Structure formats: structure tokens, C-alpha cells
Amino acid sequence: MQSENSSVNTEAKKIQTSKVPPSEGFREAFLLHLADTTLILTQRNGAWCGHGPILEQDIAITNITLDLIGQSRNFYQYAAKLINESSLAPSPVEKAGDEATEDSLAYLRTEREFKNLLLVEQENGDWAQTIVRQFLFSVYQYFLFEQLQNSKDDQLAAIAAKSLKEVTYHVSWSADWVIRLGDGTDESNERMQKAIAALWPYTGEMFMQADYEQGIISEIHLLKDRWIEKVKTVFEEATLAIPENIFMQSGGKNGVHTEKLGHILAEMQYLQRTNLGAKW
Amino acid sequence: MQNINTDFKTNPINNKASQVPPEERFREAVFSLLEQVPDPEVPVLSILDLGIVRDVKVIDDKVEIIITPTYSGCPAMDAISMDIRFKLIEYGYKNIKITQVLTPVWTTDWMTENGKKKLLEYGIAPPKRSTNNEDEMPKCPQCKSANTKLLSQFGSTACKALYQCNDCKEPFDYFKCH
Known part of the structure; x- marks a missing residue:
């Protein structure tokens, strides 16, 4: 990190995307990281469809998930375009002689090739755990996209700006639920605190910079400051405590996952793996 | 991004005796057809009322419709593209291209006043x-x-x-x- 001008007014200071162009292949990897993360959360949340605690919330979580799959498709489509235009190492599908597509990237890459955050592959658990996962992720996504909408990469900026409007609703919905359950009954509070304890170790990774994020996101610590500030505010209102001195897991961004991802992919990719190119 | 292009022989609409440049009349004719394409999920609104159609470009006999999704995951975009195509084919257009763009980002501020009135009447x-x-x-x-x-x-x-x-x-x- 270069030394900065100390006269910067913190209020006016904006997170800037770096002026150094990303190294070759970094942009594709970063897009896949964004696409994989939204796809895996889509797959997890999708399991709630028809099982939500009440009809309105079943509809809410599936609507949020619909936004996520839309974002994921946009990232995959753009990644596929860049991969096909580049002379980088062949994507798994090119080995078979085809071009990369949104579907091939989602269905034909292995666990080690997936770059999603560990947080989103964690189990749905009870409603409390699903809510905590959504809230911690949506707040992160909000501040990340706020930064990416100023990216010099026009298409990335466009997807981020589009998604940001949707994520604004996800943050507000999940924050409402965090407060409602945290500041609800003894049992709901206890379940929330349990969910936070289970998921917290997977939040540190969001702010550990992967190689491919260099030149795309700089000043990742500012992202962390904003994230923790929002989480604290909502947790305080919800009478929930933030765990302290927790060891943070990492690896998801670089393809080292918890065992859960393998199970997700086995189910999600089964049809395409066994019937390559199958269509509706 | 979806790029559909058909390369059929053309059948330009017949415009005679007007001072408006033919391409401009061509464009207006296309807009009046798009007004007849309803949004699949809120059928009381046309896709023009909703602000989904960002532009119509006419070059010779080719017509390009530029649309933008309301939400990233809007499942209606494919249906809308198909409905536009069907409507134009019905009126003899053959060289049709439909392009999806993400910027500028769609906003409800683009909904027409008439569209808002229709929504309210619809409940x-x-x-x-x-x-x-x-x-x-x-x-x-x-x-x-x-x-x-x-x-x-x-x-x-x-x-x-x-x-x-x-x-x-x-x-x-x-x-x-x-």
C-alpha cells in the first residue's frame, strides 16, 4: 500500500479503485469469485423455497435469491466473454473444445476452482442462521458494490451499480430480521447468538485480499471498517454481541473450501455432469 | 447479454408522401408497435410505460431494440424479447435485433405518468x-x-x-x- 496524503478528509474520502491495471487473468478470477459467491448463496437460499417460516418470508427470501442469481449470471456471462477473448490457460470447458459460457462456468468447474466465500457455503441451519448469513453477506456486498460501481471496467461498474439497488433492500430486510429475532424472545436471542458464533469465523476472509483482487479493490480495510460499523449498529439494537478473539478461517477465495461445498456442487452440478449439455 | 439476429429478407413498411425522413417514420412506427407489447408480469403496463425500452435504432431495413432489465434476475426479460420479436414479425419486420444493456441503471422514475395512472386503476x-x-x-x-x-x-x-x-x-x- 502506498503512503497516502494525510490531509484527506475522512468524511469526504471515498474508497477508490486502484489506478494500477490488474494483472493478466486477475479480472477473470475476480469475476468468477463474485459469480461463484452469489451462485452458491443462491443454491443455499433456494432450499428455503416452499419452506419459509411464513408465506411472506418465503417469498422474501426467494425474491432475494432471484436477485442473486441474476447478479451471478451477469458476472458469469462477462467472465465467459473475457475468458473466450483471452489467451489464458484454457477453462475447463475449452479442454472439451467448446467456448466458456455462463452454464459451463457454473456447472463444469470443480470444487477447487470455485472461488466463493466460505460464508455462503455454510448450512442454512435454522431461520436465525440463514438470516445472520444473509445479513453479514449483504452488508459486505453493499459496501463492495458501492466501491465497484466506480470501477474503470465499465461492465463491472454497470453490474455493480445495478446490483447495488437490489442489495440495499437485502440489507434492510435482513437487518430488520436480525433486530426482530435478537431483540425477541429468550429463545430467538439464544439462537441468533449461536448462529453468529457459528458463522463469525468465516467473515474474516472477506477482508483478506486475494492476489486477483489487487489492482481491482484497493483499501480493503476501509471496506472492513464500514462493514463492522454497520454490523455493530444493528447488533446493538438487536441486543446481540459480536464475538471477540475468534480465529478466522480463510481459503474460499482461492478454492480451498469447507467440506460443505463439495456436497453443494454434487447436487447442483449433477444433471450437467451426467447429461452434458442437457437443456430444458 | 443476449444478441439475437435474424437475417431474413426485408420487408420495409410502405411510407409515402411525407416530409418526415423515412427512417424517423420507421422508428415511430416501431414505437407504436412496442406500445402494444405488455409487461408479462404487470400486463396493464406496456414495456414503454415501464421504461424498459431505452432506444430504437433503424438502419435501412434493420431495426434494433435496446432494452434494460428492471431487476438483475428479472425472469421476464426473455419473454419480453420474444414478445417484441413476435409483435414486429406480425407487422412484417424481419431484420430485428434485440440488445440488452445494463447502463444507465433502470429506475422507476422512467415509468410514464400514464403508466402510473394505469397501475393505480389496476390496484x-x-x-x-x-x-x-x-x-x-x-x-x-x-x-x-x-x-x-x-x-x-x-x-x-x-x-x-x-x-x-x-x-x-x-x-x-x-x-x-x-
């Missing part, structure tokens, strides 16, 4: 201007009372929220400000 509270105070409650489309409450931020489609009127007790959809 859906129209979106406020995005610059207005978000705390202001939408009015009940049935009894027009402003005494309403939010039931759920997510309604029957991605673009709607569910409200209820405290006076007439009727639940109603509100087209979310976006």
Missing part, C-alpha cells in the same frame, strides 16, 4: 419519485387512504412490496421505488 400503488421521502407511505389504491402499513418488502414479484390499508383493511401491492 397497484405506483412508485414514488426516488428522490422523494421514502418514509411517506403509499396510498391505498382502493380507498385512497394514506394510513397504510408495510407487510413485507418483497411481494408477488421482485418489483413489488406488500402493504395493507389500515382504514379499509385491504392488502395491496406497491410498485417499489427503485
Whole structure:
């Protein structure tokens, strides 16, 4: 990190995307990281469809998930375009002689090739755990996209700006639920605190910079400051405590996952793996 | 991004005796057909009312329609592209291209006043201007009372929220400000 001008007014200071162009292949990897993360959360949340605690919330979580799959498709489509235009190492599908597509990237890459955050592959658990996962992720996504909408990469900026409007609703919905359950009954509070304890170790990774994020996101610590500030505010209102001195897991961004991802992919990719190119 | 291009022989519409440049008349004719294409999820609105159509480009006999999604995951985009194509084919257009763009980002501010009126008559509270105070409650489309409450931020489609009127007790959809 270069030394900065100390006269910067913190209020006016904006997170800037770096002026150094990303190294070759970094942009594709970063897009896949964004696409994989939204796809895996889509797959997890999708399991709630028809099982939500009440009809309105079943509809809410599936609507949020619909936004996520839309974002994921946009990232995959753009990644596929860049991969096909580049002379980088062949994507798994090119080995078979085809071009990369949104579907091939989602269905034909292995666990080690997936770059999603560990947080989103964690189990749905009870409603409390699903809510905590959504809230911690949506707040992160909000501040990340706020930064990416100023990216010099026009298409990335466009997807981020589009998604940001949707994520604004996800943050507000999940924050409402965090407060409602945290500041609800003894049992709901206890379940929330349990969910936070289970998921917290997977939040540190969001702010550990992967190689491919260099030149795309700089000043990742500012992202962390904003994230923790929002989480604290909502947790305080919800009478929930933030765990302290927790060891943070990492690896998801670089393809080292918890065992859960393998199970997700086995189910999600089964049809395409066994019937390559199958269509509706 | 979806790029569909057909390369059939052309059948340009017949425009005679007018001072308006032919391409401009061609463009207007296309717009008047697009006015007849309803949104699949809110059929009372045309795709023009909704602000989905960003531009129509006409070069010789080729027509390109530029559309933008309301939400990233809007499942209606494919249906809308197909409906546009069918409508234009029905009127003899053959060289049609439909292009999806993401910028500028769609906003409910692009919804026409006529569209908002139609929504209200249909029983859906129209979106406020995005610059207005978000705390202001939408009015009940049935009894027009402003005494309403939010039931759920997510309604029957991605673009709607569910409200209820405290006076007439009727639940109603509100087209979310976006």
C-alpha cells in the first residue's frame, strides 16, 4: 500500500479503485469469485423455497435469491466473454473444445476452482442462521458494490451499480430480521447468538485480499471498517454481541473450501455432469 | 447479454408522401408497435410505460431494440424479447435485433405518468419519485387512504412490496421505488 496524503478528509474520502491495471487473468478470477459467491448463496437460499417460516418470508427470501442469481449470471456471462477473448490457460470447458459460457462456468468447474466465500457455503441451519448469513453477506456486498460501481471496467461498474439497488433492500430486510429475532424472545436471542458464533469465523476472509483482487479493490480495510460499523449498529439494537478473539478461517477465495461445498456442487452440478449439455 | 439476429429478407413498411425522413417514420412506427407489447408480469403496463425500452435504432431495413432489465434476475426479460420479436414479425419486420444493456441503471422514475395512472386503476400503488421521502407511505389504491402499513418488502414479484390499508383493511401491492 502506498503512503497516502494525510490531509484527506475522512468524511469526504471515498474508497477508490486502484489506478494500477490488474494483472493478466486477475479480472477473470475476480469475476468468477463474485459469480461463484452469489451462485452458491443462491443454491443455499433456494432450499428455503416452499419452506419459509411464513408465506411472506418465503417469498422474501426467494425474491432475494432471484436477485442473486441474476447478479451471478451477469458476472458469469462477462467472465465467459473475457475468458473466450483471452489467451489464458484454457477453462475447463475449452479442454472439451467448446467456448466458456455462463452454464459451463457454473456447472463444469470443480470444487477447487470455485472461488466463493466460505460464508455462503455454510448450512442454512435454522431461520436465525440463514438470516445472520444473509445479513453479514449483504452488508459486505453493499459496501463492495458501492466501491465497484466506480470501477474503470465499465461492465463491472454497470453490474455493480445495478446490483447495488437490489442489495440495499437485502440489507434492510435482513437487518430488520436480525433486530426482530435478537431483540425477541429468550429463545430467538439464544439462537441468533449461536448462529453468529457459528458463522463469525468465516467473515474474516472477506477482508483478506486475494492476489486477483489487487489492482481491482484497493483499501480493503476501509471496506472492513464500514462493514463492522454497520454490523455493530444493528447488533446493538438487536441486543446481540459480536464475538471477540475468534480465529478466522480463510481459503474460499482461492478454492480451498469447507467440506460443505463439495456436497453443494454434487447436487447442483449433477444433471450437467451426467447429461452434458442437457437443456430444458 | 443476449444478441439475437435474424437475417431474413426485408420487408420495409410502405411510407409515402411525407416530409418526415423515412427512417424517423420507421422508428415511430416501431414505437407504436412496442406500445402494444405488455409487461408479462404487470400486463396493464406496456414495456414503454415501464421504461424498459431505452432506444430504437433503424438502419435501412434493420431495426434494433435496446432494452434494460428492471431487476438483475428479472425472469421476464426473455419473454419480453420474444414478445417484441413476435409483435414486429406480425407487422412484417424481419431484420430485428434485440440488445440488452445494463447502463444507465433502470429506475422507476422512467415509468410514464400514464403508466402510473394505469397501475393505480389496476390496484397497484405506483412508485414514488426516488428522490422523494421514502418514509411517506403509499396510498391505498382502493380507498385512497394514506394510513397504510408495510407487510413485507418483497411481494408477488421482485418489483413489488406488500402493504395493507389500515382504514379499509385491504392488502395491496406497491410498485417499489427503485
